[in-house]
Amino acid sequence: MNARNAYDTLLAHSRASADIASALNLLSWDQQVMLPPAAHAGRAGQIGALTAILHRRACDPALGDWLAACEGSDLTRDAASPEAANIRELRRDYDQAVKIPESLAVALAQAASLGQRAWELARKENDFNAFAPHLSTLLDLSRQKAEVLGYAGEAYDALLDLFEPGETVAGVAPILAELRDAATDILAAIADAPPPAPLPAGPYPAAGQAALLAQVTARLGLPRTASRLDVSTHPFSTLIGPGDARITTRFDEGDFTKAFFGAVHETGHALYSLGHAGPAHYGTPMGEAASFAVHESQSRLWENQVARSLPFWEFMLPLAAEQFPQLAGCTPEAVFRAVGATHPGLIRVDADETTYNPHIVLRFELELALIRKDLAVADLPGAWNEKSQAILGLTPPDNALGCLQDVHWSTGAFGYFPTYSLGNIYAACLFEAAGQAIPDLSARLAAGDFAPLLAWLGTAIHEKGRLLRPRALVAAATGRTPTAGPLVRHLRAKAAAIYGI
Structure with missing residues (x-):
């Protein structure tokens, strides 16, 4: 042959x-x-x-x-x-x-x-x-899996490599530490600043939230004929096949932003999936995601760099106020400050941008200890609470808000968590580059015109599939080696805009 x-x-x-x-x-x-x-x-x-x-x-x-x-x-x-x-x-x-x-x-x-x-x-x-x-x-x-796969450093490396090719404990630990320290510095800088006013109280009926989510996901570019939105315990996105991207969220009638940002986040995943899994490449590596961190970069970019920005709310606030009249008295600036405010909390999926990465550090250190057998399963709740207090400054009142809050370990996804922070880093790198490639990007977002950004991401990332390894892919799209610098700059600039520091 x-x-x-x-x-x-x-x-x-x-x-x-x-x-x-x-x-x-x-x-x-x-x-x-x-x-x-x-x-x-x-x-x-x-x-x-x-x-x-x-x-x-x-x-x-x-x-x-x-x-x-x-x-x-x-x-x-x-x-x-x-x-x-x-x-x-x-x-x-x-x-x-x-x-x-x-x-x-x-x-x-x-x-x-x-x-x-x-x-x-x-x-x-x-x-x-x-x-x-x-x-x-x-x-x-999972330990058995790591042993049969083999590794040069330690067992966790073999598991991490399945989610993020080429990454190791030695490579990601310093990056996570840098992000943790940056968060600590920002939190210290805003400690004495008055907090932004919260959004008006609910209720925010689930039916109204669903209607708003249908509007925003379609506006961002998610085709209704190739997707659907449902409710699940833990929000997620999955590609069933060509033209079939499924996303989920969960509703809280006391706070519409949970479902809103959850849906925007999962829409980012779905846009990426649909962008590389077209008929020409479906079923081949060119029709697959480059990595979990690259996938996460797409969801975090749309959720944080776009949907938590002031230009976005200049466009979105009137639509939100149509569903929820209590928002009619708000200004885009007030919503921007409210949704970008820093609120240290126990729940990762509800964490703000600044405190999100410390949540990843907490999980990374614990699952690493579990794989190494330095931590017994029976001792996980206590270890979680101790580390939560040390890293987040908060102790969970129960295990549902502590070591049971995430789905990942229940599916054996050890090595997954670091990809979230790597995804945050890649998102910031890509958004900076997109701003240089689209000089009027802020004005486009304020007008509700998201097509130029989606097109740029499609060409730079989506269409590439697994053509390049993750870091090389981001470097090719941005013209520079990805580092935590753009993300730290983004977080500091947002803190300055919201808290006046």
Whole structure:
């Protein structure tokens, strides 16, 4: 078989696997949004069965033969070509997959399905002991996964690399520390400044919130014919397949901003997914996200750099006031200050921009200790409370507001949390570059014209898929190596605008 035939066969196999993965994604979405309570045990078996099929396809020895026929051929001569990127990334995926026994892959999938349901119930009942056995199982399986994958530094590196290729504990720990210290400095600088006035009190009826979310998501560019918005315990976004991006949020009638910014955040994810998963590249690495941090950069950019800006509220406030008359007396400046204010709190997903990254530091340090076996599962609640007090200055009153608040560990996603802060960094880098490329960007946002920004992101990031590794992708888009500098500048400038420091 010549290289071109091998490549075509390779992509056909990859696309067929993507169709199966789409069904798996739909099962997972349904479990979090619509599944009847009595169906969870059966759903775990269904997810396990499809996972086994996908794993066998990912480990098929024929893949190795097709890849070998492509490597070193004319298809890889230009390293920046889509063909070369597909071959390189499919090799990475194959080499990882063949290291993981099918029994381990299925066990992880089933444990994640059962663990997520156990977490939902445990969080609702504030019952850590009910979730602890599931967490222990997921940790044990994740350590096994790290060992079979292999690593040069430590086990956590192997897990982190699955979410963020090339990143290690040694690489992300200093970045997280820099962001934690920057947050500490900003909090100290605004400590004596009067806080902005809060938004008017509710109620903000859920029906009105849903109507407003439909308006803002469509205005940002999310096509209604290719998406839907639902309610779930933990807001998320998932791509089922081409033209099918699902997002969720949750409503609080006392505070419309929770659902609002949650939906904008998930819209950023969905726009990215739809931007690289078109028919031409679907089912291949060129039709997939570069990494979890790059994915997060898109959601955080729309949520923070755009939707928490003054120009955005110059456009959005009249629309919001149509749904909620109590906002009619507000000015865009007042809303900007209110939604950008710093309010140290216990809940990560409700955290403001300044205190968000310390939340990631808290989780990173704890999950690292769990993987290293420096921290026992039984001791997690106490360790969480101690570290929360040390890092956030707050101690949770119960585990539902502490170590049970996030879904990630219930699905075995150890190594995921650092990608949130890396995503914040990439978002700030990209928005700075977008402002240089679109000189009238602020005026466009104030007019509700988000198309130029979406188009720039589409060309610079979305359409690239996995053409480049994350840091290289952001560097190519911005013209400079990504650092925490733009994010720290953004946070300081916002604090200065809101608090007058």
